[in-house]
Amino acid sequence: MRRLLFSMPALLLAAPAVAADLNVTVQIPQLDVAEYHRPYTAVWVEREDHTVAAQLAVWYAQKESKEGAGTKWLPELRQWWRRGGRDLQMPVDGVSGATRPAGDQKLNFHEGKAPLGQLPPGKYELVVEAAREVGGREVVRVPFTWPASAPQQLAAKGSSELGAVKLDLAP
């Protein structure tokens, strides 16, 4: 209680200075298929030269096995894998997690805090890649400029393995 009282004014003071939020909504579509597995999904921010500015999320099967907890199939997220997924040692705190069900998956990131960290002003792309066992694979990109001068809503739409990908930027 005491900590809460203390931290609240601190938060209020700090909030305007630290600024920007980056909120992502990834829609995982409901699919009518005989054999459904939740997709492996990766979310990251790319610089203009396609290098990775921030790894935001990667969802994969967490079931324990001799071959590793789902990590055997991570290269199926092909673009993510070659853009930097293969440089990571799984699990990554605050980034990796279990696969998610169909529906809108909301993710909130704050500048200066892991996993977004500090993003220097510039042009970027939010990239979402999904690959599904016995299914397909799709990459959706949402270009954006950082930081946003006013609240901004950007979106792109997948056609098979991903639904709408929304990016809300708060200055």
Add this chain to the structure above:
Amino acid sequence: MMMRSLKWSALALAMTLPLAAHAHKMWMVPSATNVSGADPWVTVDAAVSNDLFYADHMPVQTDRVVVTAPDGQTANVEHAFTGQYRSVFDVHLTKPGTYKIAAVNGGLFASYEVDGQKRRWRGEPANFAKEIPVGAKNVDVSESISRVETFVTNGKPSDAALKPGGKGLELVPVTAFTDLVTGEPATFQLLLDGKPAAGLKVSAIAGETRYRNAQEEIDVTTGKDGKFSLNWPHAGMYWVNASTQDDKTSLKQAKQRRLSYSATLEVLPQ
């Protein structure tokens, strides 16, 4: 002068053409080129055939296969099996980085006649003099080095296993061998005896030749630095091949050295 060199090259062509026309392709195809997880394995098909990559002619002898781990050490060829048309073996990728899987064939070959009987010999340069009988007639000696390779990466690509041995034709990466995608040209360097192989033709043919009516061979020529670039028209397993010949034999009785290099490389969609 002109006339003479023309005659010579025509003769050389005539000598190589029948061979070239019958040259089957030797290949190894791994089940994956990028692996991950706590206990990654790949299984590899190895065969000699005309159609890529259909095993319908001859298996590759697995005792010719050498697997080099990312630390440069030799790794085991596991669960090797040789059938009528293909060999199969597994590689356990216990270390992070790029593995080289190579099958090297060749050596010194001789044909000769003793008492009107045709005979053949294969062996080391040092043994040639004592193993070919005195008085052998029509001794014809040739040498060849043929290298067939493929690559698999566990995690992040590395190149310690890809250091050239300095003998025959070899390929070294500029673009990582296991990081190839459509829409991004790949550059490699061809070496001959460890030095840039300039002006050599390199061809790339995508697999699944059975399902199209043309080879759709992509031909490029290496530059002065031995480098060449390939633009992949579509995703798939590609067989990249180069061959040449010279007179740098390890035995003076051998007039010609035939050299070839092939690699199976996987190109993924963007």
